[in-house]
Amino acid sequence: MDDTLRQRLDSTFDSLRIVEKGTNNTSIAVGRNAVMSVLSFLKQSGYDHLHAISCVDWIDKGALELVWVLSRYMRPGEQYDPKHAENLLLRTMIPRDPARMVSSIPLFEVAEPYEREIHELFGVDFEGHPRLIPLFLERSYDTPPFRKDFDTRQYVEDFFESIPSIVEDGGEGE
Numbered sequence: 001m002d003d004t005l006r007q008r009l010d011s012t013f014d015s016l017r018i019v020e021k022g023t024n025n026t027s028i029a030v031g032r033n034a035v036m037s038v039l040s041f042l043k044q045s046g047y048d049h050l051h052a053i054s055c056v057d058w059i060d061k062g063a064l065e066l067v068w069v070l071s072r073y074m075r076p077g078e079q080y081d082p083k084h085a086e087n088l089l090l091r092t093m094i095p096r097d098p099a100r101m102v103s104s105i106p107l108f109e110v111a112e113p114y115e116r117e118i119h120e121l122f123g124v125d126f127e128g129h130p131r132l133i134p135l136f137l138e139r140s141y142d143t144p145p146f147r148k149d150f151d152t153r154q155y156v157e158d159f160f161e162s163i164p165s166i167v168e169d170g171g172e173g174e
Contacts, residue, residue: 001088012041016028016030025086026089027089035066035068039108046075049070049072049073050108050110051070052068053104053111054066055121059096059147064093064122066091066092067089067090069087070090071085071087099125101124101125102126105128105130112129117135120135121145122144123144141155
């Protein structure tokens with residue numbers, strides 16, 4: 001991250017934690033209430049490409065971590081500079097219960113499928129999302145299936161025990 005952007009972030013927002021991770025990756029940790037303001041600031045600062053939104057279940061901390069991956073495009077007339085390839089990872093922690101976050105769709109329309117995926121697989125409700133409907137799964141689950149307390153063995157046992165087995169008579173047929 002260039003020093004100018006770092007100074008602007010530090011002077012604009014309280015309680016930011018910025019960590020450089022390698023040459024072209026910077027992690028910015030913020031409180032959940034500051035996410036939309038920081039996303040808006042970063043977008044106005046040229047980081048207008050949202051690659052993805054991800055989620056990590058920190059079950060021991062009783063929290064989920066949401067991560068927005070942003071980068072910037074080169075502008076017309078700019079010479080290539082390796083810092084243009086930089087990814088910014090904006091991170092925030094939210095409680096597992098209730099798992100709620102404001103939707104980032106007003107800033108990045110492309111956030112729509114990522115938020116649906118995280119809602120379906122981790123159980124995060126994105127307030128203001130226009131259609132939190134299933135994206136991948138055919139059925140609902142008591143515990144979202146990507147959370148660490150989802151009991152895969154119990155699910156397999158419950159699901160496959162309900163399927164009747166095929167019994168072959170072993171004969172030649174009639």
